[in-house]
Amino acid sequence: DIQMTQSPSSLSASVGDRVTITCRASQSISTYLNWYQQKPGKAPKFLIYAASSLQSGVPSRFSGSGSGTDFTLTISSLQPEDFATYFCQQSYTTPWTFGQGTKVEIK
Amino acid sequence: QVQLQESGPGLVKPSQTLSLTCTVSGGSISSGSYYWSWIRQPAGKGLEWIGRVYTSGSTNYNPSLKSRVTISEDTSKNQFSLKLSSVTAADTAVYYCARASPGKGYYDTWGQGTLVTVSS
Numbered sequence: 001d002i003q004m005t006q007s008p009s010s011l012s013a014s015v016g017d018r019v020t021i022t023c024r025a026s027q028s029i030s031t032y033l034n035w036y037q038q039k040p041g042k043a044p045k046f047l048i049y050a051a052s053s054l055q056s057g058v059p060s061r062f063s064g065s066g067s068g069t070d071f072t073l074t075i076s077s078l079q080p081e082d083f084a085t086y087f088c089q090q091s092y093t094t095p096w097t098f099g100q101g102t103k104v105e106i107k
Numbered sequence: 108q109v110q111l112q113e114s115g116p117g118l119v120k121p122s123q124t125l126s127l128t129c130t131v132s133g134g135s136i137s138s139g140s141y142y143w144s145w146i147r148q149p150a151g152k153g154l155e156w157i158g159r160v161y162t163s164g165s166t167n168y169n170p171s172l173k174s175r176v177t178i179s180e181d182t183s184k185n186q187f188s189l190k191l192s193s194v195t196a197a198d199t200a201v202y203y204c205a206r207a208s209p210g211k212g213y214y215d216t217w218g219q220g221t222l223v224t225v226s227s
Binding site: 032 | 152153154155156158168169170171203205207211212213214215217218219220
């Protein structure tokens with residue numbers, strides 16, 4: 001299985017801050033990398049696909065980059081509704097696997 | 108707009124079989140080309156891919172669960188289902204059904220999730 005490792009596991013930030021989350025794959029996955037946002041008690045919400053393509057309706061303050069094994073999710077100016085847990089997911093090969101999540105908390 | 112809804116018992120005894128159904132509304136499970144999948148999340152933990160059934164009826168399972176998992180579709184009811192046998196407390200989790208497009212590899216539609224607790 002391809003292991004997906006996110007860092008940090010959690011972070012504290014203020015509204016307006018720039019936030020960067022890293023996801024590393026245990027082997028190259030090209031750009032088969034997706035990002036999700038999950039709020040407590042809710043299903044994940046799909047944000048970004050193919051490493052850098054923004055899903056329709058997702059605010060432009062979210063962006064993704066990377067290829068191969070190293071990827072990043074950036075929130076350019078953190079908003080109150082962005083406090084949540086973020087997961088990366090690889091779809092290069094089955095079993096599709098997820099990172100362990102990064103919890104973004106209010107400072 | 109397609110919507111997914113999980114249903115099934117919230118409590119299962121150890122060694123028994125967990126059975127869940129995902130009802131698809133707003134679209135046909137047999138139209139288009141999609142992976143209809145099951146994903147679970149233990150409390151406070153990450154997401155684990157269980158497996159999927161393709162529109163054609165073919166299936167793929169997580170090797171870690173393969174010996175215990177069956178995913179199937181019922182096109183007449185517009186549903187797909189999960190059966191997980193010989194459950195233990197480690198199978199306690201929120202179970203989600205979700206839809207993905209093969210060519211894109213991301214889950215664009217999710218059910219709300221259902222908590223299944225394994226306990227005697």
